[in-house]
Amino acid sequence: MKFATWNVNSVRLRQNLIADWLERHDPDVLMMQEIKCETAAFPADFFIERGYASAVVGQKSYNGVATLVKGDRTEIVTDHLPGFDNPAARYVEIRTQGLVFGNLYLPNGNSGGEEGYATKLAFFEALTARAEHYLREETDFIFAGDYNVCPAAGDCAPGALAPDDALVRPQTRAAFRRLIWLGLTDALRALHPTETLYTFWDYQAGAWQRNSGIRIDHALLSPRVAERLVSVFPDKDERAMERPSDHVPLLVTLRDKTEG
DNA sequence: ATGACCTTCCGTGAAGGA
Numbered sequence: 001m002k003f004a005t006w007n008v009n010s011v012r013l014r015q016n017l018i019a020d021w022l023e024r025h026d027p028d029v030l031m032m033q034e035i036k037c038e039t040a041a042f043p044a045d046f047f048i049e050r051g052y053a054s055a056v057v058g059q060k061s062y063n064g065v066a067t068l069v070k071g072d073r074t075e076i077v078t079d080h081l082p083g084f085d086n087p088a089a090r091y092v093e094i095r096t097q098g099l100v101f102g103n104l105y106l107p108n109g110n111s112g113g114e115e116g117y118a119t120k121l122a123f124f125e126a127l128t129a130r131a132e133h134y135l136r137e138e139t140d141f142i143f144a145g146d147y148n149v150c151p152a153a154g155d156c157a158p159g160a161l162a163p164d165d166a167l168v169r170p171q172t173r174a175a176f177r178r179l180i181w182l183g184l185t186d187a188l189r190a191l192h193p194t195e196t197l198y199t200f201w202d203y204q205a206g207a208w209q210r211n212s213g214i215r216i217d218h219a220l221l222s223p224r225v226a227e228r229l230v231s232v233f234p235d236k237d238e239r240a241m242e243r244p245s246d247h248v249p250l251l252v253t254l255r256d257k258t259e260g
Numbered sequence: 261a262t263g264a265c266c267t268t269c270c271g272t273g274a275a276g277g278a
Contacts, residue, residue, distance in 0.1 A: 009277090010267060034277085036268065061268045062276070108278060148278075160278090167278065202278065203265035214278080246266075246278080 001097055001254045003029040004235075005144035005217055007105070007200075007247035011035040011066065015043050017241060019050050025235070025251060028070050029096065031103035033146045035064035042066060059089040065145070067103045069096050083126035086119060098257070099225065100134060102127075104145035109166030117166055120148070124175035131182050135222065143184070144219040146247065149176045151186070154196065155215035160207070167216060185226035187219040187252050192232070199234045200247045208239055217250050228254040 004027045008014050011032060022030065030052070035042060039058040047054055053074040058064040067074070074094055081091040081104070090105040104127065109120035127143065134141045150156045150167045161168055180186060188197060198213025207213065221229065230253040238248040 013267075034267090108276080110278065111276065165278075200278075204278095205264050207265095216278080243266095 001256060002027040002251065003031070003101070003142065003144070003219075003254075004249045004251045005031045005033070005103070005146075005219055006249035007033040007146040007217060007245060009034050009036070009245040009247065011064075012037055012041070012043060014243070014245060015046055017238075017244070019046070021235075021238060021249060022050060022052065022068070025249075027251065029101055030068040030249075031101060031144050032066045032068070033064075033103070033105035034062075035066050036061060037064060048072065055092050055094045057089045057092040059087075062088075063105060064089045065092045065103050065105050067092055067094050067101060069094065081123065081126045081130060083129050084123050086122070090123070098140065100139055100141035102130065102141060102143040102145075104143060104147070106146060106148045108148050109169075109172065117169075120166060121171065121175055124179065128175075128179050128182065131179060131184065131220075131222075135182060139222075140224050141222045142219060142225060144217075144250070144252075146216060147176065147218050148216055149173065149218070150214050150216055151176050151189075151218075154194065155198075157198070157210075157212040157214065160202070160212045160214050167214065179220065183223055184220040185223070185229070187221055187226075187229060187232045188215070188234070188250065190226065190229060190232075197234055198236075199250055201239055203246050217247055219250055219252050225254065228257070230255050 052068040199217035201208040
């Protein structure tokens, strides 16, 4: 089973790029963030023609998440993160393959002053509660998306972010650790504990050419899912494409349940 | 170097991104 998370930075602008990537990698599930369109404007038919049903939570201009699932139908479990009292389109949850897939786009936290930053922490609090809920009832889950968190020093190229950026603030990293410490596995670090691997390179200042990247897109796995982990990598090649997103897909492969 | 880049919108610059 293969799944991926990808902040696509406008799904309409990049639908062909996404379709090409789907054809090459053939994931069962693709969780997209920053689709930047209303739900009704999402190119659902385009993806149906390519073998994927979609679960879409959009809004005008900003944010927006959508999960593609191989097949002709899928159903939304929730179109918002329970306990996060905010209308922004930042969370969609589905079930498929015996798993819950939470697709999330965490607030950046650099805009809106301390209130904007507090919104980021509030999202984390609600996400942590959601994880606790599923752990308690022993439901296997994957929470993947754009966390807007650089978990550790090695996840940030020197100078790529200011020391007080909301992506690296101590409180931000602590919130991420609290979530992990419930017993979740950061898929990438489980298999690549020290390798320098990024998922985002700014469009500005030749960040890509200088490899001035950061790792902010993550897939967190509940315990039984983590045991099935086979491979995980950020598909860096995608950043070198024509008119790319500033994020690349993070692709994860799991063993089938029956393979033990 | 207060720089740079990209996307959206009843847009023609501003806001948000990270």
